Amino acid sequence: MNEPTPGTMRAMVLEEPGGGLVLRQRQVPVPGPRQVLLKVLACGVCRTDLHVVDGELPDIPYPVIPGHEVVGRVVACGEGVALETGARMGVPWLGWTCGECFYCRNGQENLCDQARFTGYTLDGGYAEYLLADARYCFRIPDGYDDPHAAPLLCAGLIGYRCLRMAGEGRRIGLYGFGAAAHVLAQVLRWQGREVYAFTRPGDVEAQDFARALGAVWAGGSDRLPGEPLDAAILFAPVGALVPAALRAVRKAGVVVCGGIHMSDIPRFPYRILWEERVVRSVANLTRRDGVEFLELAPRAGVTTRVEIFPLSEANTALARLRSGRLTGAAVLVP
Numbered sequence: 001m002n003e004p005t006p007g008t009m010r011a012m013v014l015e016e017p018g019g020g021l022v023l024r025q026r027q028v029p030v031p032g033p034r035q036v037l038l039k040v041l042a043c044g045v046c047r048t049d050l051h052v053v054d055g056e057l058p059d060i061p062y063p064v065i066p067g068h069e070v071v072g073r074v075v076a077c078g079e080g081v082a083l084e085t086g087a088r089m090g091v092p093w094l095g096w097t098c099g100e101c102f103y104c105r106n107g108q109e110n111l112c113d114q115a116r117f118t119g120y121t122l123d124g125g126y127a128e129y130l131l132a133d134a135r136y137c138f139r140i141p142d143g144y145d146d147p148h149a150a151p152l153l154c155a156g157l158i159g160y161r162c163l164r165m166a167g168e169g170r171r172i173g174l175y176g177f178g179a180a181a182h183v184l185a186q187v188l189r190w191q192g193r194e195v196y197a198f199t200r201p202g203d204v205e206a207q208d209f210a211r212a213l214g215a216v217w218a219g220g221s222d223r224l225p226g227e228p229l230d231a232a233i234l235f236a237p238v239g240a241l242v243p244a245a246l247r248a249v250r251k252a253g254v255v256v257c258g259g260i261h262m263s264d265i266p267r268f269p270y271r272i273l274w275e276e277r278v279v280r281s282v283a284n285l286t287r288r289d290g291v292e293f294l295e296l297a298p299r300a301g302v303t304t305r306v307e308i309f310p311l312s313e314a315n316t317a318l319a320r321l322r323s324g325r326l327t328g329a330a331v332l333v334p
């Protein structure tokens with residue numbers, strides 16, 4: 001059963017490079033085959049949204065609505081979708097894949113040659129409604145209200161994929177202690193591992209936040225903890241952190257870059273990579289990551305800290321994220 005929907009909706013739209021978001025009235029879209037129309041209940045603000053707004057990602061199809069940490073309620077279903085009206089679903093970054101390319105056929109749909117991404121090459125959740133391909137949506141665990149569930153859908157999920165790539169080591173460094181790190185730190189602690197939190201030098205508030213979430217060590221990214229790390233995960237988009245993290249990991253240690261965009265990595269001596277240290281990136285997510293993480297998060301007792309902004313204040317939320325003046329994650333609520 002589909003419920004009647006209003007004809008228009010409010011959306012925060014990116015119309016040109018560097019222009020910021022503008023509030024527009026849009027037609028509420030109609031779901032096609034395999035699509036679901038969701039009423040947006042909450043949408044997280046991710047660093048990737050900043051890279052979209054700043055035009056740092058290639059081939060942005062202006063105008064576009066950002067937002068890929070979407071919690072929504074099913075309003076209408078297209079052909080072939082059997083979701084019940086009112087069900088609470090999450091829409092992540094990975095919005096569509098071809099199912100046919102080498103990567104799709106080999107368990108790496110996150111690298112699909114033709115992948116489409118929510119809030120980048122597909123309209124996202126900075127709006128009152130959005131369309132999503134139902135096959136890429138996740139059920140939201142019951143224990144989370146809408147705003148607190150939103151950051152799980154990218155910050156949580158990408159962090160989880162980064163952790164998978166970081167391996168089974170005990171001492172894990174997290175560079176940049178924002179939305180993703182604050183979720184991952186709780187998972188690590190639940191797994192009995194040690195969190196080493198690296199922040200901007202002098203950011204005592206973020207270091208205290210990390211310790212409150214169980215970090216055994218917190219300090220500036222210009223420092224080294226007493227013991228070498230088994231792995232480091234970089235959430236801050238700062239290329240200079242790559243050699244810094246390489247210096248902090250042990251032989252055969254892994255440095256995982258979790259962001260979609262990063263400033264240039266400065267040149268560094270080969271000896272800090274020598275001894276089988278690894279630098280790698282993590283791109284996007286697979287549906288398997290999402291299912292696994294959303295099953296694990298409630299068991300691990302993961303909670304999120306959020307700051308709520310009205311939809312029309314999306315530019316303010318982005319500015320706060322840019323300046324580092326957020327503790328936890330920003331979430332837009334229409």
Ligand SMILES: [Zn+2]
Nearest residue numbers: 098101104112
């Ligand atoms: Zn593909």
Ligand SMILES: [Zn+2]
Nearest residue numbers: 046048154155
């Ligand atoms: Zn994201």
